[in-house]
Amino acid sequence: MAIKFENVGIAVRDLDATISFFTDLGLEVIGRDTVSGEWADTAVGLEGNHARIAMLQTPDGHGRLELFEYIHPEAIESDPTRPNDIGMHRxxxxxxxxxxxxxxxxxxxxxxxxxxxxxxxxxxxxxxxxxxxxxxxxxxxxxxx
The missing domain is CATH 3.10.180.10 (2,3-Dihydroxybiphenyl 1,2-Dioxygenase, domain 1)
Structure with a gap:
């Protein structure tokens, strides 16, 4: 089986501010969209999934970030991740x-x-x-x- 890394997805509270941060560091926006519908509900596993998204990539094209800001369901705030938390790290x-x-x-x-x-x-x-x-x-x- 062949496998290829595609991207890291990160939910954010302010899509435009986060895009500004990463583009100032040198990433490029390669696409923006608003997603919703049955396919989005099924893929993500959330009923009524509706989000603004942006795909960014490094200038060499090898690394991508997918950023998403939830419109529905409402985003859930949590404590910021610490370096020793289990799960998505950095x-x-x-x-x-x-x-x-x-x-x-x-x-x-x-x-x-x-x-x-x-x-x-x-x-x-x-x-x-x-x-x-x-x-x-x-x-x-x-x-x-």
Whole structure:
């Protein structure tokens, strides 16, 4: 059986603000839509499923995020995920300049959970609390070839 990774889906409280955050970091919007109907109810498993969605991808085309803002049923707020919670953990991106990426995140009111760390002189890493509480890992490779 062949398998191919398609995307990570994330429910957000404000689709436009979340799109702005990720496009400022360098992702590209490749589609937007509003979905509803029997097919959406069946696929997602929610009666009356109705959502605004956007598909974003990295410039190299290898990574995609599907963002969705629920119109119905009403979105359920929960406590922000912590790094040691079971379940969906984070979304990670390689960046050329972590300081620039953190400045972009800060313009959106998003800050590192603790700071910037260096892993084995190979990467500078930071976990940022993004829009809707999404944990976004930013990583700059230090040993560029």
């Amino acid at each position: 979304v990670a991106f390689s960046v050329d300049d972590i300081d620039e990426a953190l400045q972009i995140a800060a313009r959106h009111g998003c800050r590192p959970l603790r700071g910037v760390a260096t892993y084995q002189d190979a990467y500078k890493l930071a976990y940022v609390r993004g829009p809707s509480g999404i944990i976004v890992m930013l990583a700059e490779e230090l040993r560029k070839t």
